[in-house]
Amino acid sequence: MPLTGPSLGHLRILLVEDSPEDAELMCEQMLEAGLEASFERVETSAELREALLRFAPDIVLSDLAMPGFSGNQALEIVRGWHPDVPFIFVSGTIGEENAVAALHQGANDYIIKHQPARLPSAVARAVRESRGTIDRQRVEAELMRAQRLESLSLLAAGLSHDLRNILQPLLIMPELLKARTDDPHLHHLADVIAECGRRGHEMAESMLSFVRGSRNPSERIQIAHLFEAMELLLRSNLPPKVSLHLEVAEPTLAVDANYTELQQVLLNLALNAIQAMPSGGRLSLRAFGERDLQGQEWLHLSVADEGVGMNAEVLSHLFNPFFTTKPNGTGLGLVSCKRIIEGAQGSIRVDSSPGVGTRFDLLLPMRALPAEVAPLELPVAAGTGQSILVVDGEATRLSLLGNALSSQGYHLQLASDGGAALRWMQQEAMPALVIADAGAKLLSASHLLREMAALGYRGPALVLEEADVTVSRARFPAGISVHVLRKPLEMQQVFRSVAEALAG
Ligand code: ADP
Ligand code: MG
Numbered sequence: 001m002p003l004t005g006p007s008l009g010h011l012r013i014l015l016v017e018d019s020p021e022d023a024e025l026m027c028e029q030m031l032e033a034g035l036e037a038s039f040e041r042v043e044t045s046a047e048l049r050e051a052l053l054r055f056a057p058d059i060v061l062s063d064l065a066m067p068g069f070s071g072n073q074a075l076e077i078v079r080g081w082h083p084d085v086p087f088i089f090v091s092g093t094i095g096e097e098n099a100v101a102a103l104h105q106g107a108n109d110y111i112i113k114h115q116p117a118r119l120p121s122a123v124a125r126a127v128r129e130s131r132g133t134i135d136r137q138r139v140e141a142e143l144m145r146a147q148r149l150e151s152l153s154l155l156a157a158g159l160s161h162d163l164r165n166i167l168q169p170l171l172i173m174p175e176l177l178k179a180r181t182d183d184p185h186l187h188h189l190a191d192v193i194a195e196c197g198r199r200g201h202e203m204a205e206s207m208l209s210f211v212r213g214s215r216n217p218s219e220r221i222q223i224a225h226l227f228e229a230m231e232l233l234l235r236s237n238l239p240p241k242v243s244l245h246l247e248v249a250e251p252t253l254a255v256d257a258n259y260t261e262l263q264q265v266l267l268n269l270a271l272n273a274i275q276a277m278p279s280g281g282r283l284s285l286r287a288f289g290e291r292d293l294q295g296q297e298w299l300h301l302s303v304a305d306e307g308v309g310m311n312a313e314v315l316s317h318l319f320n321p322f323f324t325t326k327p328n329g330t331g332l333g334l335v336s337c338k339r340i341i342e343g344a345q346g347s348i349r350v351d352s353s354p355g356v357g358t359r360f361d362l363l364l365p366m367r368a369l370p371a372e373v374a375p376l377e378l379p380v381a382a383g384t385g386q387s388i389l390v391v392d393g394e395a396t397r398l399s400l401l402g403n404a405l406s407s408q409g410y411h412l413q414l415a416s417d418g419g420a421a422l423r424w425m426q427q428e429a430m431p432a433l434v435i436a437d438a439g440a441k442l443l444s445a446s447h448l449l450r451e452m453a454a455l456g457y458r459g460p461a462l463v464l465e466e467a468d469v470t471v472s473r474a475r476f477p478a479g480i481s482v483h484v485l486r487k488p489l490e491m492q493q494v495f496r497s498v499a500e501a502l503a504g
Contacts, residue, residue, distance in 0.1 A: 008127055011037040014057035016074045017090075018043045018066040026061065026090065026119060033120030044069055045077060052081045059127055061119075064091035064098065072105060079106055084134055086126035090119070129240070136237040143271065146264055147332035150339065151321055156207055163204040168491060169400065170197025176399045218344075218368055221262060223253040223287045223299065230266055230285065241280025249288035255299040256368040261340045268333040269303040269360050275326065276307025276358060289366065297366040298346075304359035310352040318350065344368075383410035386432035386502055390414050391421040391448065392464070393437060397489070401435065404491055405498065418448040425455055433502055434461045434480075446475035453477035460501040464489065 013030070017023045023041045030037060040055050042048045043066055051057070060078050064071040071089055078087050089102045089110040099110045108126045111118050174190035174197070181187070227246050234244055255262075266285065273283050283305050290298045310318070317323040319338050324331035337360075341348045346364035388410050392398040395416065402412045413431060415421035425431070434452065438445045445463045452461075460481045476482045483501050485494065 007036075008124060009036065011035060011058045011123075011127060012055055013037045013039050013123070014048075014051055014055060014060045015039060015041045016043065016048060016060065016062035016066070016069075016071065017041055018063065018069075022063075022113060030120045030123060035120055035123065045073060048074055048077055049081075052078065057085065059086045059088070059123055059130075061088050061090050061123070064089055064093070064102075071102070075102075075105055075107055084130050086130045088122060088126060132237050132239075139233065139237060139267070140271065143264070143267060143333070144330055147268070147330055147336050150336040151332050154321075154335075154339065160204040160207040164201060164208070165490070167197050167201045167204065170194065171201060172400055172403050176403060218256045218258055221255050221257055221259050223255065224248050224251050226259070226263065226266070227285065227287065229263065230270070233267065234270055234283075238283075239274065239277075239280070242274055242277055243280075243282050245282060245284040247284070247286045249286075253287055253289055253299065255364050255366050257344050257364060258340075261344075262364075265337045265340050265362070266301070266303065268337050272333060273303055273305035273307060273358065276305050276309070278308075281306030281357070290363070299362075299364045299366050301362040301364070302359055303362075304357065306357040309354040309356050309358055310350075311354050315350065315352060383408050383498075383502075385409065385411050387411040387413060387429065388433045388435060388498070389421055389424065389431040391416075391418060391434070391436045393417060397437075401489075401494070404494070408495060408498075410498070418451070421448065422451055422455065425452060425457065430457055430459065432459055433498065434459065435464065435498075436461060437464045438466060446472070446477075449480055449482065450475075450477045453479050460504065462497055462501050 013027075015023045015026065017026075020041065023039070027037075027039045040051055040057070042051050060074070062071045062074045062078075071091070075087055075089075078085060086108045087106070089099075089107050090113055091098075091110070092113040102110050108129070109122050111122055170193060174194035177190045178187050227248050231244065231246055238244055270283060270285065277283070284303070286300075286302045286304075288300050290300045292298060314325060319334050320331070321335045322331040338348050341362055341364065344364055345368075346362060349361045349363075350358065351361070352358035383405070388405060390398060390401050390405075390412065392401065392414075393416060398414050398416060402414045406412050413424055413428075415424060418436075421434075421436075434449070434457070436445045436448055449461055449463075458479050460483065461476075462483050462485055463476075465484050465486050473482070473484075481501075481504065483497055485497050
């Protein structure tokens with residue numbers, strides 16, 4: 001009987017068999033059926049151990065009972081050496097109970113001697129299955145590693161961003177401290193703090209740029225090629241009852257994306273689908289082109305299974321990092337899919353019903369869209385000496401604001417209460433902008449602004465509002481255009497608002 005299926009290559013087959021004639025017969029059967037193989041025969045535990053190391057068999061065929069040695073002992077030794085090497089009992093007398101016991105013990109199959117038509121195909125199947133398991137484990141381990149790395153870089157990006165914000169005061173405050181004292185010892189301490197802040201800031205910066213730098217470049221990907229690779233990867237790893245169907249609508253279908261990332265996305269989804277079908281079913285991957293109403297062309301990819309599906313509870317947590325319903329799950333697969341797809345300006349959607357199956361739909365722009373303009377990190381418009389009057393009862397924030405805005409090229413006048421601000425306005429000059437804290441002592445911001453309007457001030461004002469108290473807009477004077485900024489303050493936001501208020 002000729003063997004079907006792709007070639008297994010050259011196999012090393014180890015026979016545990018006390019009868020040389022029986023062994024000879026089995027070898028002939030396998031060679032005649034078209035297996036390419038070399039054979040060794042052993043009949044004691046010592047010989048078996050030695051052959052496992054030296055011969056490193058792809059599969060072990062063992063008799064059940066031999067003088068002084070048993071098939072069960074052989075199985076135990078083989079499993080101890082390599083848990084994934086297939087092991088088949090071949091016996092003249094195997095009964096139903098023995099067969100069941102053998103499978104329980106971890107044998108892959110059993111075959112009755114002298115009825116050997118099954119032998120070659122059983123060997124081929126056992127080798128294929130074990131290779132499939134090993135490949136699948138390798139792909140899974142590789143995917144898990146990729147998912148961990150992916151989430152690590154997410155974490156690092158978030159962390160370094162927060163760190164930069166936290167460290168910001170450390171860059172500004174030491175200068176303010178030094179301005180308040182002549183004590184050389186305190187000056188030295190302030191310098192030490194500033195230096196630490198600067199180094200921390202640098203570290204956060206370089207961590208962020210490292211993470212950003214690891215973003216992978218785009219290339220033109222032929223979907224037909226991608227699907228061929230997917231088929232190769234998946235086909236050999238499919239559990240027996242899962243069937244694979246791939247369909248590319250047009251052979252020329254292509255997309256601008258990163259190949260490795262896109263392949264990782266499809267593998268994550270396909271693996272989830274396979275894991276969702278423990279009792280088998282269809283796994284379908286489809287690709288086709290779509291055009292939206294704006295004429296933009298999209299690549300539509302779908303990964304569908306006939307598995308257990310998901311209830312509303314699972315669906316609602318699906319894209320949360322570390323959410324998993326599997327004992328060995330990472331809960332990172334879908335998070336990284338989403339991040340990759342959205343990073344390529346696409347979108348990911350899921351349809352699922354319990355007991356019926358699940359379909360993930362991905363939409364990717366066929367041609368990379370012009371990158372969204374990143375929000376500017378630097379001040380939009382640096383000052384050109386415009387004077388700004390800051391009224392704030394909180395000394396730290398007053399100094400911080402003053403210092404930060406001076407560094408942007410504005411000319412600052414600081415007042416710690418409304419009275420001082422009004423006096424300065426009356427005696428010195430009208431500023432180009434007033435920044436007032438809503439909770440300024442003695443005078444409320446709206447009251448203060450009305451007093452300023454009465455003195456003839458017609459410039460803009462920026463009112464700093466508490467996070468939990470909304471200032472009543474109605475009580476601001478009509479002649480002053482008021483912008484409101486909510487606390488806690490973020491310096492870049494302050495710079496932007498100042499520039500906008502001055503421009504408007
Ligand atoms: P993991 O596979 O490690 O659990 P994922 O982020 O890939 O992590 O998936 C998260 C969870 O989403 C899974 O544990 C599972 O409950 C659910 N899930 C994902 N894909 C499917 C699917 N095709 N069918 C059913 N459930 C799924
Ligand atoms: Mg997964």
